[in-house]
Amino acid sequence: MRLAQVYDFMTIQRVQWKRPREIERIQEDKLARLIRHAWDKVPYYRELMAGAGLKPEDIRSRDDLRTVPVTTKRTLQDIALNDKISNGTDISRCRVSYTSGTTGTPLKIYAAAGDATRMNLSWGRAYIANGLKPWYKIAAFLGQPETVRRKPWYEHFRIWQRHEISAWKDPHDWIKDIRQYKPDVLVGYVMTLKLLAEAIQAEGVHDIRPKLIFHSSALLDDSSRKFLKSVFQAPVIDFYGADEAGCIAWECPRCSSYHINSDLVLVETQKSGTAAQPGEAGEILITNLQSYAMPFIRYALGDVGVLSPETPLCGRGLPLMEKIQGRTDDFIILANGRKISPHPIYHCFDPVPGIQRWRIVQKDVRHLVAEVQPGPSFSPETMPLAMESLRRLFKGDIEIAIRTVASIEISPRSKFRAVQSEIGKGPS
Numbered sequence: 001m002r003l004a005q006v007y008d009f010m011t012i013q014r015v016q017w018k019r020p021r022e023i024e025r026i027q028e029d030k031l032a033r034l035i036r037h038a039w040d041k042v043p044y045y046r047e048l049m050a051g052a053g054l055k056p057e058d059i060r061s062r063d064d065l066r067t068v069p070v071t072t073k074r075t076l077q078d079i080a081l082n083d084k085i086s087n088g089t090d091i092s093r094c095r096v097s098y099t100s101g102t103t104g105t106p107l108k109i110y111a112a113a114g115d116a117t118r119m120n121l122s123w124g125r126a127y128i129a130n131g132l133k134p135w136y137k138i139a140a141f142l143g144q145p146e147t148v149r150r151k152p153w154y155e156h157f158r159i160w161q162r163h164e165i166s167a168w169k170d171p172h173d174w175i176k177d178i179r180q181y182k183p184d185v186l187v188g189y190v191m192t193l194k195l196l197a198e199a200i201q202a203e204g205v206h207d208i209r210p211k212l213i214f215h216s217s218a219l220l221d222d223s224s225r226k227f228l229k230s231v232f233q234a235p236v237i238d239f240y241g242a243d244e245a246g247c248i249a250w251e252c253p254r255c256s257s258y259h260i261n262s263d264l265v266l267v268e269t270q271k272s273g274t275a276a277q278p279g280e281a282g283e284i285l286i287t288n289l290q291s292y293a294m295p296f297i298r299y300a301l302g303d304v305g306v307l308s309p310e311t312p313l314c315g316r317g318l319p320l321m322e323k324i325q326g327r328t329d330d331f332i333i334l335a336n337g338r339k340i341s342p343h344p345i346y347h348c349f350d351p352v353p354g355i356q357r358w359r360i361v362q363k364d365v366r367h368l369v370a371e372v373q374p375g376p377s378f379s380p381e382t383m384p385l386a387m388e389s390l391r392r393l394f395k396g397d398i399e400i401a402i403r404t405v406a407s408i409e410i411s412p413r414s415k416f417r418a419v420q421s422e423i424g425k426g427p428s
Contacts, residue, residue, distance in 0.1 A: 002153050004114075004117075005117055005121075008117065008118055008121055009121050009124060012118075012121050012122070012124070012125050012263070012264075013125060013128070015263045016125060016129075016259075016263075016316045016317065016318050017315065017316060017317065018317045019317050020317045020319065022317065023262055023263055023317045023318065024262075026263050027062075027262055027263060027266055027289065028060060028061055028062075030263070030289040031059070031060070031061070031062075031065065031266060031287065031289060032056075032059070032060055034287070034289055034291075034292070034295060034297070035049075035056050035059045035297070036056045037086070037292055037295070038086075038295045038297060039055070039056045041086040041087045041088070042083075042084065042085070042086050042087070042295055043082070043083045043087075044076075044079055044083045044084050045295060045297060048068070048069055048071070049068060051069075052067060052068065052069055054067060054068065062266060062268065065266065065268070065287065065297075065298060066268070066275060068297060068298050069298070070270075070285060070298050070299075070300050071296070071297065071298055071299050071300070072299075072300050073099065073107050073299075073300070073302065076107055076299075077107055084294060084295075085110060085293060085294055086292060086293055086294070086295070089110070089112065089293045089294075091110050091293075093112070093113065094110040094111055094112055094113075094116075094293055095110070095111045095112075095113070095116040096108065096109065096110060096111075097109045097111070097243045098243065099242070099243050099244065107244075109243050109244060109294060110293050110294045111291065111293055111294065112292060112293040114292075115290045115291055115292055115293055118246075118264065118290045119245070119246030119247075119264070119288075119290055120246065122246040122247040122261045122264050122265075123239070123241070123246060123247040124160075125247070125250075125261065126239055126247050126250035126259075126261075127214065129250065129252065129253070129259075130212065130214070130235075130237045130250070130251065130253055131211070131212055131235075131253075132160075132185060132212065133184075134159045134160060135158065135159070136160070136183075136184035136185050136211065136212075137161045137162075137163070137181065137182065137183045137184050137185070138160060138161065138162045138163065138183055138184070138185045138186075138187060139162075139163045139164075139165055139177075139178055139181055139183035139185070139186055139187070139210075140162060140163070140164050140165070140186075140187040140188065141164075141165050141166075141167050141174075141186075141187065141188035141189070141192045141193075142164050142165070142166060142167060143167050143168075146166065147164035147165065147166050149164060163177075163181045163183065165177050165178070167188070167192050171195050171196055171198070171199035172199060172203070174196050174199070175196070175199060175200065175203065175205055175208070178196075178208055179205075179207065179208065183210060184210060184211045184212070185210055185211065185212045185213070185214060186210045186212075186213045186214070186232070187213075187214045187216055188215070188216070188217075189215065189216060189217035189218045190215055190217075190218050190219070190220050190221075190224050190228075191218065191416040193213065193215065193224075193228055194224055194227065194228065197227060197228055197231040197232065200231060201231060208232070209232065209233060209234070210232055210234050211234060212234055212235055212237065213228055213229075213232055213234050213235065213236045213237070214237050214239060215228075215236060215237065215238045215239065216239045216241055217241070218416075218417075219324065219325075219326045219327075219330070219342060220236070220238045221342075221346040221350070222346070222347075222350075223346060223347075223350030223351075225238075237250070237251050237253075238250075238251045238258075239251070240258060240305075240321070240324050242286070242301055244286065244288060244291075244296045244299060244301065245264075245265045245286050245288040245291070245296060246261075246264065246265070246288075246290070247261055248260065248261060248265050248267060248286060249261065249267070249321045249324075252312065252314055252316070252320075253314075254312075254313050254314040255310075255312050255313050255314055255320060257308050257310065257312075257320040257321060257322055257323075258320060258321040258322075258323070258324070259312070259316060259318040259319070259320060259321075260318055260319050260320070260321055261318065262318055262319055263289070263318075264288075264289055264290055265286050265287065265288050265289060265290075266286065266287040266289060267284060267285070267286055267305075267307070267321070268284070268285040268286075268287075268298070269281070269282030269283065269284055269285070269305055269306070269307050270282050270283050270285055271283070276306075276307070278306075278307045278308060278309035279306060279307075279308070279309060279322070280306065281304050281305070281306050281325055281341070282304065282305070282306075282307075283300060283302075283303070283304055284300075284301050284303045284304065284305045284324075285298050285299060285300055285301070286299050286301055287299070302327050303324060303325075303326065303327055304324070304325040304326060304327070304331065304341070305321055305322075305323065305324045305325060306321065306322040306323050306325065307319070307320075307321055307322065308320035308321060308322040325341045325342065326341060326342040326419070327417070330342045330417060330419045330420065330421065331421060332345070332360070332362050332368065332394075332398075332419070332421050333362075333365060333421060333423060334365055334394070334397045334398050335365040335366055335397065335398070336397055338397060340393065340394070342418070342419040344393055345360055345390075345393065345418075345419050346418070347389070348386060348389035348390050348392075348393055349372075349386055349389070351389075352382055352385045352386045352389070353375075353377045353378075353379070353381075353382065354374060354375050354376075354377045354378030354379055354381075354382035355372055355373070355374070355375055355378070355382060355386065356373045356374060356375035356376075356378075357372075357373040357375075357407075357408045358370065358371065358372050358373065358386075358408070358418060359371045359408050359417075359418050359419075359420070360418065360419045360420065361420050361422070362420065362421040362422060362423060363422055363423070364423060365398070365423060366398060366399055367398065367399050367401070368390075368394070368398050368399065368400045368401070369401050369402075369403070370386070370387075370390065370400060370401065370402040370403070371402075371403060371404075371405045371408060372386065372402065372403070372404050372405070373404070373405055373406070373407055373408045374404055383402060383404070386402060387400065387402050390402070
């Protein structure tokens, strides 16, 4: 198995430097194999394609793939296990993971050993491209209360040693743990990393200086990136991934955009039921080309992103994504149909002095509630400044209420969402 993993890793490293059309052919070959497998082995997908009048030989390219109906998380939650798992799969030998559950009940995901290995290697490509060395020690924050795991074989050779820290613990305990382990790299999602940075400032800690910070979940806004960089004095690199597909896209140090791991996952963006154009925001659909135990074909992740028409500057053949705008249910939807991305909302609060933390909640198309947790430099001007920015953004199209709260609680059991809409799904 180790030799197979090394071979897969070397292949993944080489493929990124192939020409775009060569990578497309690899993608098409994998897509054809996956579609045939899903038709033969997975009752749900066979019924889905047959219901659309399709057969496996009809789907050979990403254009053909658009004829397959979209699958949602809710759909997979509602169907029986035997209908979505490949016939003959021994689930007792599968790696089991769960989606974050930020939008409701988590989805249980099964991945065969080979599928899981190749998804893990997709992260390795992104890490190495952004400066990770084999001898760097990694400290990774996880959302589980316990972090017991079995070390992979390469860690016994002191390659990419990884120490996991439970996000359920107190930030003071995080600091003690990190000081003891002395990692070169921190991996986590934005709010966990910010809580750590705030605790480091509050305790006057000066000896936690990682070489790299990898952000791997949720929306990394500009203000948070600057804050983390200033506290840790290290580059902050953003990855876009999901339990359903591994690492989907990653920031390139030269291209100022995200490379899509298109030899491993096929990414589409869709708006109003049709393909979004490059440069246009759309709902992200993924087809995991490595998921054979539990396939994900034209699966809606619930995120909004923008594909880029630009040619990579770094020489890689992997296509680019301009940005990830957030979850579809993080878009504010107004009565006139106007949709507001979370990105500009961050810029309404982050420049305002005296705000420790904030949250926007939309209950209906006519009302918006903004909560502000005061920080050390809070003053009588803080709330009026924040309200003025919000009014400029929303242009009077929604009634805004803004109030201070003693604290905005962060649950270790789910990702913190600063912008929450309970009514809409953003571009689709």
